[in-house]
Each structure stands twice: as C-alpha cells, then as structure tokens.
Amino acid sequence: MTNLLNDLRYALRQLRKSPGFALTAILILALGIGANAAMFTVLNAVLLRPLPYANVNRLIVPTMFDNHGERMYGAGYPDIAEWQKRAHTLSGIAYVTDESRFMEVAHSGESVSNVQSSANLFSVLGVQPQIGRTYSLEEQSPGHEHVVVLSDALWTKYFHRNPNVLGQTIKLDGDSYTVIGVMPKAFSYPFSGGQTRASAADSQVWAPLPLKPDVMTRAGFPSFYSLIARLKPGVSMNAAQADLNNLQHTIAKEYPAGYQYPVPTSVQTQSYRSQLTRQYQPSLLVLEAACLMLWLIACANVAGLLLVRASARQRQIAVRAALGAGRSRLVWQSLSEGLLISVVASGVGIGLAAVALRVFRHALLQRIDIVRDIHLNWPVVFALALFAVLTAVVCGILPALIVSRIPALQQGNTQISAGRRQKHLREGLIVFEIALSLTLLVACGLMLRTLYDLRHEPLGIRTDHIVTANFDIPSYEYRNANVVAQLYQPMLERTRHLPDVRAASLSTTVPLDDSFFVQLTMYGKKKSTDPRNASVNAELGATTADMQRVFGFRMLQGRFFNAQDTVTSQPVIVVNQAFAKAYWPDGRVLGQPFTNWRTGKKSPRAIVAGVMDDLPQRSLANKRGPQVLICVCQLEPEDTFYDVTASHHMQLAVRTRENPEVVIPEIRTLLGQLAPQLRGIKIETMDQVVEDSMGDQNLAAHLLELFGGTALIITLAGLYGSLLYAVSLRRREMAVRLAMGAQRGDILKIVLSRAAILLVIGLAAGTAISFATGRYLQSYLYRVHSGDPATLLVACLLFLTCGLLAAYLPARRAAMTEPIEILREE
Amino acid sequence: MAIAEQSLIHIEALTKVFYTDEIETHALSGIHLNIDRGEYVAISGPSGCGKSTLLSILGLLDTPSGGSYLLNTRPVENLSFAERSRIRNQEIGFIFQSFNLIGDLTVYENVELPLTYRSGMPAAERKRRVDESLGRVGMAHRLRHYPSQLSGGQQQRVAVARALAGSPSILLADEPTGNLDSRNGEAVMELLKELHKDGATICMVTHDPRFAKLADREVHLFDGQVVSEEDLRRKLAAERELLQ
Incomplete structure (x- = not known):
C-alpha cells in the first residue's frame, strides 16, 4: 500500500514537472467526461428516474388495432369489461380519459387536467392517497360521480395543506365536486413530470368515470378510453400480449353482426415507462453515443500523450526494472499517472457538465416535457467516479503495456528511429480519433443541412409581421x-x-x-x-x-x-x-x-x-x-x-x-378585457413559432456542433502533437536525409504524406462508421439522407484541410532542421 | 591563381567562427587545402582542433565564415541551401561515425535513399546502383534486413554502400571506425583502401594515427590551423608540459 501511495506521489511530482502536458491532458479528458456527465444526467432524469408507482416495471399499456391493422385511439368499455373478467395475466386493468377543465375554489381558479378513470386506477398503480380515500366502483354509477381526488400541488395551492379539505366542494367547469382525497406529493397520472405545461404537470384532479348506459354497450359509436394494466407477478410482457391477443381475437368474434365501426382484433403491449420515454429515447441515445465517441476520442488522445511519455521514459523504466521493480509495479506506476489525470479531469468535467446543463437547460426542458428539472445529483456523481476509473484504465492501458515490455538496460543505439510498435500504436490511436471525429462531423453536417433545408423550405405562408x-x-x-x-x-x-x-x-x-x-x-x-x-x-x-x-x-x-x-x-x-x-x-x-x-x-x-x-x-x-x-x-x-x-x-x-412585438401588450390587454382567463396566455411572433418548430433539430444541431467541433479540435491537437513528437524523434533521420541531398520540400513531403496517410485511413474508417450509424440519426433529418455523399465529402475535405494544416507546422519544423547542428551532436 | 585540373577540392584562407553568448570561437583560421582526384587524405589532430568542422564545410553541410572553397573548380561557399543539397547529393558521399542508418528502412532502402533525391533517375538504374554498391561492400546478401538485425561492422559497410551509391566525386568519412571494435574497424579501413585503389577520392577525419597512416597524405590540424607533422608534435608536447 505504501508503495502504491509512493507511486501516486511520484506521479503527482511528474505531473507538476510537466504542467503543459498535465493541463492539456486534464482539459481534453475533462471535455470528454464533462459531455458524458451532462448527457448521463439527462438520461438519468428522462430514462432512469423512478416513477411514482409501485413496481413500475409491471405496469403496461395495451394498444388496440383494428382488422386493417390501424392503431385505435383506446378501447371501448365492453371490451375492457371482458378483459377484466377473462385476462389471466393481469392483476388489474384501469381505463381513463383526460380533459382540461376549469377548476374554481372559492373565488379563484385555473385550468386543470381532469382525469376521469375507473375506480381501480389507484390500486392498479399501487398508490394510496396521502389523506382521505379514492373513489369506489359505486361512484362510477351515473349521479354518484361528483367526487374528486386532488393533486398535492392543488391541495397546497388552494387549501394550504389543510386536512379539512376533505368534504369541501370545488367546481369543475361549473359542476360541483366533493373532495374525498389528496394524492401524494410526487404522484401524477398520466405521468407528467414536465414544467413546460404547468397546468398539466401539477394541476391534476381525478374523478370517477361515470358508466353511462350508452358506453356499456356496442350500440353506438364507441367511447374510447386509454388503458393501464398491471401484470401478475412473474408474468412477462410477451405472455400478457399473447393472452390479450387471444382474448381480443375471441371478443372480436362476439361483436354483433353488422357492426358498422372498426372492430379491434389485436393488441400490442408495451411497458408504461417505455411509452413515456419512447419519444425521447432514440434521440437521447444518439446524443449519448456522440458523447461516448467524444470521450473515446479524448481517451485515445490522452493515451497517445501518455504513450509519448512512456517512450521518453524508457531508459528510466529500464533502470527501475534492472533494480528489481516487478512488471506489476511498473504497470501500476504507469497507470497511476493516468488515474491522477482522470480524477482531476472528472472534477473539472463535473464543472463543465454543470455549465453545459445550465446553458442547455431551457432548451432541454422545452423539448422533454416529462422532466421537471435536470441537475447533477449523487447517482450521476457516483457513476462519474466509476467513469473516472474506467477512463484511467482506457487511457493508461496502452502505455502500461509498453512499459511492461521494456527490456532491461540497453547501450546506446546507432539507429535513427522510434520503436516501430509504439509508432504504430500512436498512429493507430490517431486514426481511431480521426474516424470517430469524422463520424461526429458528418452527423453535425447532416444536422446543419437539415436546419438549412428547414429554414429554406418554402412555407407557402408569410411569417413576417x-x-x-x-x-x-x-x-x-x-x-x-x-x-x-x-x-x-x-x-x-x-x-x-x-x-x-x-x-x-x-x-x-x-x-x-x-x-x-x-x-x-x-x-x-x-x-x-x-x-x-x-x-x-x-x-x-x-x-x-x-x-x-x-x-x-x-x-x-x-x-x-x-x-x-x-x-x-x-x-x-x-x-x-x-x-x-x-x-x-x-x-x-x-x-x-x-x-x-x-x-x-x-x-x-x-x-x-x-x-x-x-x-x-x-x-x-x-x-x-x-x-x-x-x-x-x-x-x-x-x-x-x-x-x-x-x-x-x-x-x-x-x-x-410595423414591428409585431409592439402589438403584443395591446393584444394581451384586449384579451384580458374580453375574458379574464385569457390574461396570461402565450403570445408570440410567427417568426418565433417557425423557430420553435425546428426546436428538436436546433437542439440536436447545436449539441452535435459542440461535440463535432470539440472532437475536431482534440483530434487535430492529437495529430499535431503526435507528428511533432514523431518529428522530434526523427530529427537525426531528417538531418541524415538532408545530408544525403534531400531538399527541404522532400522533408516537408515526408511528414505531410505520413499525415495524409493517417488522415485518409481515418477518414475511410470514419466514412464506414458514418454509414453504419447514420440510420440512428435519420429521424432528425429532413430532406437529407444519413448517407448523403455531399455532406460526407465536405466533412472529409474539411478534415483533410484542417489535418494537413495541423501537420504543416511539425512538417515545417522538420524541414527547417539544420543537419549540421544535429549531426554535430555525435 | 590557376587551379590544377586534377584538383577536386581547393580551399584558401578558410575560416569558421562560432558566436555563442558574445564569445567568438575561431574553429578554423585560414586553412589552405587542396585535394586531388583519386587522392586519399586523412585529416588528423587532437579533439577540438576543427577536424569535423572542416569536414562539414567540405561536405557543404556548413558554410565558412571567410575564405574560398572550390569544388570541382566551382565556388561553393555562398550557395543557397537547395543548391548545396543538390551538390551534396551528386558530388559527396558521407560516412558517419555512428553510421546514421534509418532504422525503419531496409538495407536496400537505406542505400537507395540518396538516389531517391536525384530527380529523374529511373527505378531500374537505382536498383542497379544499389546492387552494385552493396556488392562492393559485401552486403548484397542482406538486402531485406533492417539495420537492427546487423552487427556494427555490417551497419558501417551498409553506410559505405550508401555513400558510394550516388557515384560521388569524393567520400567524406568522419571517424568511420569510432563506434566499431578494432577488428571491425580494421575491416572498414580495408574497405576504404580498396575503394581508393579502385579510384575513389577519400577525405577521412580520424584521431587514430594508425588509420591516418593508411592514407596517401596526412593533414594535421591544431587550433584550427594546418600544421606540419613536426609542428604538431612540438605543439602537443608543449601542451602536455603546460598541463603538467
């Protein structure tokens, strides 16, 4: 243990001695880790957050399809009643309908989401009210349905959390309802964690869905209800789907002859969680993949830097080996430097993630309306700690392998070249970085083209004024x-x-x-x-x-x-x-x-x-x-x-x-005079509506611009650094070539052609990755295919140009070598 | 002054001054030297006497501070970098103390290297010359090897082949035995002697009197000046006395 701490102290000393290297490596890793911390925070908030229901993984949503395969917008009561009686795989199935109604309490009020449901909704969801009770089946009988359960937010807002709320009367669209219960604080159903639609997020009331005679038969046009069901313990989703499908097949045959509306014949089920998140899941996973690419690029870059340091320390490591250091000790010493860098970079990355989340918070909450807030929390920090260790291993493994293979002390060498294996490793890392960076750049290019096309799409309307x-x-x-x-x-x-x-x-x-x-x-x-x-x-x-x-x-x-x-x-x-x-x-x-x-x-x-x-x-x-x-x-x-x-x-x-913004206050005043409820409504210019309609693409494009730009800069810095190091290792070789009669242009060509080879291999690999992964981006794109050759060509040319520019400086340094100065060092 | 037609190198009053931190160091002070075609000249002298600096200027790797330098009757002291590179490539073959073979290139590629900087030479001609050069130094059987797979003596033979491949007017050898054991050192000196017999002009810097004696003529340098053998002995003796 003491030895390990000593090695950590030694690594710290080494980093202090090379502040330029330490800062570069920390900053590069911090960018990769920060992007992932921010994205993981969003993923955690959207896809992994706990939902306010018991055993949420057993909650499923069945969807009906008619005999033409068309999706139906809910299920009719007669079918639901059959399911309640005959489904073997469900422990309960509830039905709901939801509409916006105006709630009045004393002399104030607001629009609320009024959920009318079957009495068993709360038992299906596995949630009890915090005070009072929920409604019973009897209260679904017409005439008895005027009872209501409030959300915690409404109870707080209108009754100041007074338990005497029970038995009081509120009005919904002018009809009186008696309050019988209040649901717990985090509860909402349908789940609505978002803040953009404030009325839907917190302002929910639940009332019994009256079972009027006309909804209980198949006589007229059916009323459709949304469904939520709970699987019996141990029953899989597939089993439930098969069960409901068979059942619905049988039920469909029982429909009266001459039934003039579409008959539901089949059922598909999905978990309630995935129904809530399916809209966001693909795009978030695409962006997370982009973040992971950025992280891999950063790791490859830092691994390249550590590799250079390991090469430069070969003699020192050989001395340690000669003095009896075991292979594991040498490997640990090499890894400890990466670990230190990674830990510090994680700290910086958290800061960057917090800034990024603050910058994109508004846009994210606008687009993801099932999330109330997005902020760094302990699960994210814990995940980040694991990530830091993983980063240290990924960055340090190659240098550590090199270190473990360094032979015992060697006498002075008379050849002019770096170790071939290390050179190939360094170049392999650069190619890897180029390939991933190109993938991000292409994605960014496709999004920019999409935005361009959207902005230049003939609307067919005027949007000004x-x-x-x-x-x-x-x-x-x-x-x-x-x-x-x-x-x-x-x-x-x-x-x-x-x-x-x-x-x-x-x-x-x-x-x-x-x-x-x-x-x-x-x-x-x-x-x-x-x-x-x-x-x-x-x-x-x-x-x-x-x-x-x-x-x-x-x-x-x-x-x-x-x-x-x-x-x-x-x-x-x-x-x-x-x-x-x-x-x-x-x-x-x-x-x-x-x-x-x-x-x-x-x-x-x-x-x-x-x-x-x-x-x-x-x-x-x-x-x-x-x-x-x-x-x-x-x-x-x-x-x-x-x-x-x-x-x-x-x-x-x-x-x-004139300027439309000027009219907004006047319109607001006028609407308020006409109906007081219209005072706080949203008024915006049409240009803003057009801009908002591109929100998904805008957000994705901005994020991909950020990732693509960062990846490009990191990769170019890596290419520059690697070539610079290669040139420094090949100084004598260049001097000898010049002594043999090479012109400066020949030397320039050697370095630039090497860079070009790395770029071309990297771009070819990047093109292949872009083609393979492009389909995941297709849902974001408009009038441009994910394999768009023009975008790919532009991205490749941009990369090639920037890459050759980055390579030019090391190449120029090599070409300007004064051979006599190097050869004199003999 | 008329220069004899057989004169390959003719330098007069050559000086080289290094400036470091306001200190002037006169590495060469008024050197006069003539090397004829086919001649084998050894430049010897104690460490720091200016041997390598003189060889660098002869090889156009460095420029003199003053004086004149005619190579093949052409003044070369004020040429551009590109022009000096071209002449180096065509007229001069270098043999270094530490061989300076490029580790990433095979024996064949190392020898071919100077020819690749000669524009317009067909690949077949390059191959012919590489094969011939390697044949002359007895290394034709190691074409595909990398330098790391050869002994020191073999590496220096390859370096000699590289110097020969361009059919230069002169071979400049800077302590060619400095990194070799005595057996390999003698073998390389034997090789140079054979090349000289075949007509090569050689200018070799060495501090080893045994190898200097193998040359047709010995040029002694002391403190940046050419001195006679007698003078050199006297000056060295005086220096030793001063040290004691």
Missing part, C-alpha cells in the same frame, strides 16, 4: 351560449381596430403550431375514392375569413372563406392540395359535396369552395397531409364540428403594419 396568441376556451362559461357570437366575433372586431393591425383571424390551428389539432376520421361504408363513401382521414381546422390575409397563402382553385359565409349561407369547406389529390385525383374538386355537419337539420351537404396550397402543419419536418378547413362563422353550437373545433382551443393570428 404576424403575432399569434394561443388560448384554451373557458368552455364552461359558454356552455349554453354561442362562443362564436359571444367571444370570437367581438375579439376579431376589437383586434382589427387596434392601431397597427392590418388583419386578424381566428383558427383552431395556425401553421407550425403543435399545441392543438383535430384529426377527422370518417369511416366509409366501402372502399372508394369518393369522399361521400370513402373513409376520410384528415386534419380538421376551423378558421375565419381573414386567415388568408394574415398568412398570405395561395389558393390553387376557387376561393377562401369570405364575409358571405355565414350560418345561413351554403356550408362550404376549403381543402388543401394533399386532400384534393387523395380524394379527387381527377382534379374536379370545386363544388364537390362533403359531409353535412349540421345535426338534426335539413341542411345541404357542405361543398368544396376552394383548394389551398399545402401549408406546413404541426412542424416543418412533418409531411403535409390532407387538411379540411371549415369556416368558424358557419358554426353553431348544435353542429357536429362545433364541439371539437370551436369550443376548445383557438389561436388569434394578427398581421401588423
């Missing part, structure tokens, strides 16, 4: 009223009269906003391309006539909505080109009849008034799918589409004359 305000309708206030007449029309009128406003429109969705959308699915009676008969699957939007003035998009045929489109005029729709192509491929679109959305009225079917350009929908990178627009001014409360479009969510879009 536009402000958008995004808001949920306080629907309970307009339950018995016409929200169009009472809220929207006055809102548009008053907005249009604001100074600086050119035009204003209301739409359920504006291009590039993903906060709300309605998918319209109409099941046709037979396969047909005529929408009167065919199944229709399109995004449904409701908008006002000025939308075209605000966004300035093109009409390809016919007209957009206008002031003459009212509740008393012929109902019209506007479709986009994708819809027209899908359903009327012959191009005869105008005047074609669509559906009749006026329930209970003898009203003509809506007809197509115009075909508009395909506008970007939820994000720039998403394919522009079929879209149907209806006119808000043609909607009345009793219409089929009124509830799903006009009464939930709306976006005000305003075209301004």
Whole structure:
C-alpha cells in the first residue's frame, strides 16, 4: 500500500514537472467526461428516474388495432369489461380519459387536467392517497360521480395543506365536486413530470368515470378510453400480449353482426415507462453515443500523450526494472499517472457538465416535457467516479503495456528511429480519433443541412409581421351560449381596430403550431375514392375569413372563406392540395359535396369552395397531409364540428403594419378585457413559432456542433502533437536525409504524406462508421439522407484541410532542421 | 591563381567562427587545402582542433565564415541551401561515425535513399546502383534486413554502400571506425583502401594515427590551423608540459 501511495506521489511530482502536458491532458479528458456527465444526467432524469408507482416495471399499456391493422385511439368499455373478467395475466386493468377543465375554489381558479378513470386506477398503480380515500366502483354509477381526488400541488395551492379539505366542494367547469382525497406529493397520472405545461404537470384532479348506459354497450359509436394494466407477478410482457391477443381475437368474434365501426382484433403491449420515454429515447441515445465517441476520442488522445511519455521514459523504466521493480509495479506506476489525470479531469468535467446543463437547460426542458428539472445529483456523481476509473484504465492501458515490455538496460543505439510498435500504436490511436471525429462531423453536417433545408423550405405562408396568441376556451362559461357570437366575433372586431393591425383571424390551428389539432376520421361504408363513401382521414381546422390575409397563402382553385359565409349561407369547406389529390385525383374538386355537419337539420351537404396550397402543419419536418378547413362563422353550437373545433382551443393570428412585438401588450390587454382567463396566455411572433418548430433539430444541431467541433479540435491537437513528437524523434533521420541531398520540400513531403496517410485511413474508417450509424440519426433529418455523399465529402475535405494544416507546422519544423547542428551532436 | 585540373577540392584562407553568448570561437583560421582526384587524405589532430568542422564545410553541410572553397573548380561557399543539397547529393558521399542508418528502412532502402533525391533517375538504374554498391561492400546478401538485425561492422559497410551509391566525386568519412571494435574497424579501413585503389577520392577525419597512416597524405590540424607533422608534435608536447 505504501508503495502504491509512493507511486501516486511520484506521479503527482511528474505531473507538476510537466504542467503543459498535465493541463492539456486534464482539459481534453475533462471535455470528454464533462459531455458524458451532462448527457448521463439527462438520461438519468428522462430514462432512469423512478416513477411514482409501485413496481413500475409491471405496469403496461395495451394498444388496440383494428382488422386493417390501424392503431385505435383506446378501447371501448365492453371490451375492457371482458378483459377484466377473462385476462389471466393481469392483476388489474384501469381505463381513463383526460380533459382540461376549469377548476374554481372559492373565488379563484385555473385550468386543470381532469382525469376521469375507473375506480381501480389507484390500486392498479399501487398508490394510496396521502389523506382521505379514492373513489369506489359505486361512484362510477351515473349521479354518484361528483367526487374528486386532488393533486398535492392543488391541495397546497388552494387549501394550504389543510386536512379539512376533505368534504369541501370545488367546481369543475361549473359542476360541483366533493373532495374525498389528496394524492401524494410526487404522484401524477398520466405521468407528467414536465414544467413546460404547468397546468398539466401539477394541476391534476381525478374523478370517477361515470358508466353511462350508452358506453356499456356496442350500440353506438364507441367511447374510447386509454388503458393501464398491471401484470401478475412473474408474468412477462410477451405472455400478457399473447393472452390479450387471444382474448381480443375471441371478443372480436362476439361483436354483433353488422357492426358498422372498426372492430379491434389485436393488441400490442408495451411497458408504461417505455411509452413515456419512447419519444425521447432514440434521440437521447444518439446524443449519448456522440458523447461516448467524444470521450473515446479524448481517451485515445490522452493515451497517445501518455504513450509519448512512456517512450521518453524508457531508459528510466529500464533502470527501475534492472533494480528489481516487478512488471506489476511498473504497470501500476504507469497507470497511476493516468488515474491522477482522470480524477482531476472528472472534477473539472463535473464543472463543465454543470455549465453545459445550465446553458442547455431551457432548451432541454422545452423539448422533454416529462422532466421537471435536470441537475447533477449523487447517482450521476457516483457513476462519474466509476467513469473516472474506467477512463484511467482506457487511457493508461496502452502505455502500461509498453512499459511492461521494456527490456532491461540497453547501450546506446546507432539507429535513427522510434520503436516501430509504439509508432504504430500512436498512429493507430490517431486514426481511431480521426474516424470517430469524422463520424461526429458528418452527423453535425447532416444536422446543419437539415436546419438549412428547414429554414429554406418554402412555407407557402408569410411569417413576417404576424403575432399569434394561443388560448384554451373557458368552455364552461359558454356552455349554453354561442362562443362564436359571444367571444370570437367581438375579439376579431376589437383586434382589427387596434392601431397597427392590418388583419386578424381566428383558427383552431395556425401553421407550425403543435399545441392543438383535430384529426377527422370518417369511416366509409366501402372502399372508394369518393369522399361521400370513402373513409376520410384528415386534419380538421376551423378558421375565419381573414386567415388568408394574415398568412398570405395561395389558393390553387376557387376561393377562401369570405364575409358571405355565414350560418345561413351554403356550408362550404376549403381543402388543401394533399386532400384534393387523395380524394379527387381527377382534379374536379370545386363544388364537390362533403359531409353535412349540421345535426338534426335539413341542411345541404357542405361543398368544396376552394383548394389551398399545402401549408406546413404541426412542424416543418412533418409531411403535409390532407387538411379540411371549415369556416368558424358557419358554426353553431348544435353542429357536429362545433364541439371539437370551436369550443376548445383557438389561436388569434394578427398581421401588423410595423414591428409585431409592439402589438403584443395591446393584444394581451384586449384579451384580458374580453375574458379574464385569457390574461396570461402565450403570445408570440410567427417568426418565433417557425423557430420553435425546428426546436428538436436546433437542439440536436447545436449539441452535435459542440461535440463535432470539440472532437475536431482534440483530434487535430492529437495529430499535431503526435507528428511533432514523431518529428522530434526523427530529427537525426531528417538531418541524415538532408545530408544525403534531400531538399527541404522532400522533408516537408515526408511528414505531410505520413499525415495524409493517417488522415485518409481515418477518414475511410470514419466514412464506414458514418454509414453504419447514420440510420440512428435519420429521424432528425429532413430532406437529407444519413448517407448523403455531399455532406460526407465536405466533412472529409474539411478534415483533410484542417489535418494537413495541423501537420504543416511539425512538417515545417522538420524541414527547417539544420543537419549540421544535429549531426554535430555525435 | 590557376587551379590544377586534377584538383577536386581547393580551399584558401578558410575560416569558421562560432558566436555563442558574445564569445567568438575561431574553429578554423585560414586553412589552405587542396585535394586531388583519386587522392586519399586523412585529416588528423587532437579533439577540438576543427577536424569535423572542416569536414562539414567540405561536405557543404556548413558554410565558412571567410575564405574560398572550390569544388570541382566551382565556388561553393555562398550557395543557397537547395543548391548545396543538390551538390551534396551528386558530388559527396558521407560516412558517419555512428553510421546514421534509418532504422525503419531496409538495407536496400537505406542505400537507395540518396538516389531517391536525384530527380529523374529511373527505378531500374537505382536498383542497379544499389546492387552494385552493396556488392562492393559485401552486403548484397542482406538486402531485406533492417539495420537492427546487423552487427556494427555490417551497419558501417551498409553506410559505405550508401555513400558510394550516388557515384560521388569524393567520400567524406568522419571517424568511420569510432563506434566499431578494432577488428571491425580494421575491416572498414580495408574497405576504404580498396575503394581508393579502385579510384575513389577519400577525405577521412580520424584521431587514430594508425588509420591516418593508411592514407596517401596526412593533414594535421591544431587550433584550427594546418600544421606540419613536426609542428604538431612540438605543439602537443608543449601542451602536455603546460598541463603538467
């Protein structure tokens, strides 16, 4: 032990004697370790964090598919009831539905997530309330369902954690509910750890889902519920899937003949944790792989530096061996230097990780909405300690092997060259670094191309001088009223009269906003391309006539909505080109009849008034799918589409004359005057919406720029250092070559050609790695393939140029050797 | 002054001064030397007398501080680095005390090395010359070996072959036996003697009087000046006396 400590002290002394080497090695490793510490922190927060449920690995989410293989948006109660009775592999299955409602307590209130569920939800999740009770099956009977369980955050906010909350009354959309319990602090279901949607994160209430007679039969259009189930102990996911599949197969046969809606015939299961994280898992793993590459590059670089030091110390090591030092002692001595460097680098790396997390925190939390906060914690530090040891071993193993093979003392040598094996090792490390760095550079290049393409994508709309305000309708206030007449029309009128406003429109969705959308699915009676008969699957939007003035998009045929489109005029729709192509491929679109959305009225079917350009929908990178627009001014409360479009969510879009930012306070004031609940809503410019729609790509591109740039610099520094060292070892060789008549250019060529060979081998290997790993990046890319030859070529040329520049200085030093000075040293 | 046609090297009043930390060191002070074609000259003298500096200037590895130097009747004291390199490659063959073979190159490649810096020489011609040179020094059977696989004597033979390969006008040997045992040293001296017999011009620096005697002519250096053998003896004796 004393010897080991002595060796550590000796290593420390050696590092103090070479502060330049120590600083370089520590900084390089710190970059690699810091990137991994930051990324591991994110991974830990997203993929590995504990969820607030008992035995979370036994929680599964079954998903139904119909006989055409189409995914269904939940399951109907009759099927669920059968599963509850007949599934052998589940200890419980709960069903839920979730909607936003306005909660009132005394004289205050806010929008909350109201989860209506079966009574067994809490037992399936394995969680008890911290005070009170949860609801019972009896409370699912219609008329008994007005009880509610609060989240800890709401209890704290409105009742100051007063246990007397039990029995008190709150209102949800104006209906009274009795508080019967409060869930524990960390609990949420559906799980929502994020902070970007504050109302969903902490403000949840749970109430019984009333089992009304119509949901219990297969008579009408089924109500779909989300499912969460718990596996019986010892049952695997595959067994559960097989069990549920068999069961659903049998249940499907029991559907009544002539059932006119899709029949669920098969089931797929996945764990609840993976359902929560699947959206983020691939991208986080890609970024973690990039971090690991950076770490490997840093390790290879430091290993190269340690190798150089081991070579320089060969004689000293041979003396130690001659004095009786065993091989293990020599190896430990070599490793101890790497260990010291790695430990210090880990400390610096933690600091770098903390800075990186602070810089990227906002962007990360914006993109990962199941995470509330991301910060370094003890599990990360513990993992980092292991990582430091691993780093020391990875960096030190090659120099240690070299040390262990150094023969006993040798007399002066008369040849001019470094050990061939060490040279090959050093060069191998450089090639390895080049290959991995190129992989990162190519990934970075692909992301930059994606961003470029996204930024230059013809949007089909104008985004300048536009402000958008995004808001949920306080629907309970307009339950018995016409929200169009009472809220929207006055809102548009008053907005249009604001100074600086050119035009204003209301739409359920504006291009590039993903906060709300309605998918319209109409099941046709037979396969047909005529929408009167065919199944229709399109995004449904409701908008006002000025939308075209605000966004300035093109009409390809016919007209957009206008002031003459009212509740008393012929109902019209506007479709986009994708819809027209899908359903009327012959191009005869105008005047074609669509559906009749006026329930209970003898009203003509809506007809197509115009075909508009395909506008970007939820994000720039998403394919522009079929879209149907209806006119808000043609909607009345009793219409089929009124509830799903006009009464939930709306976006005000305003075209301004001058800087749009100036109008934002005025719009905020106006909306607050119209409805107090709209005071704090998000208002932003359209340019910002466009920028946000590239958020995933932006974040990935910035991170990969950082990793790629760092990798390039580390690798070039490694190449420079290695060549410089090689040149210093070959000084006599160069002097002899010059004495033999070599010109300075010949010497330059020798060093540069060696560098070029290393670069070419490294780039070839990097190209192969890029091709092999590129598919993992494909989901981020837009209009560029992961094997894009142009990007690869540019990255290779960039690397080659930078590499040759890095090699030029050592080469020049070699070429400027004065042979007589070296030879005189004889 | 007319220079005799057979004169290969002709230097007059050659000086070399080194400046270090404001101290002037006169390594060579007014050297006059003539070496004819086919001549075998040994430069001898005590350590620090300027032998190696003179050889470096003769080999165009260094430039004189003053005086004139004609190589093959051409003044070479003020040439550019590139021009000196070209002449070194074509006119001069070096044999170093520590062989200076390149460890990463085979015997064949080491010998071929100076020819690769001669533009336009076809590979076949290079091969012919390498084979011939190695044949002359008796190392043709070790073409594929690396220097580390050879003895010291063999390495110096390869170094001689390398010096010969370019068919230089003169071989400059700097203490060629300095790193060899006496048997190998004598063998290398025998080789130089044979080369001289075959017509090679050789200028050798040595401090070993036995090997200096093998040359046609001995040039004695003392304190950077050429002295007669008598003078050298006298000066050395005076120096010893002073030390005692």
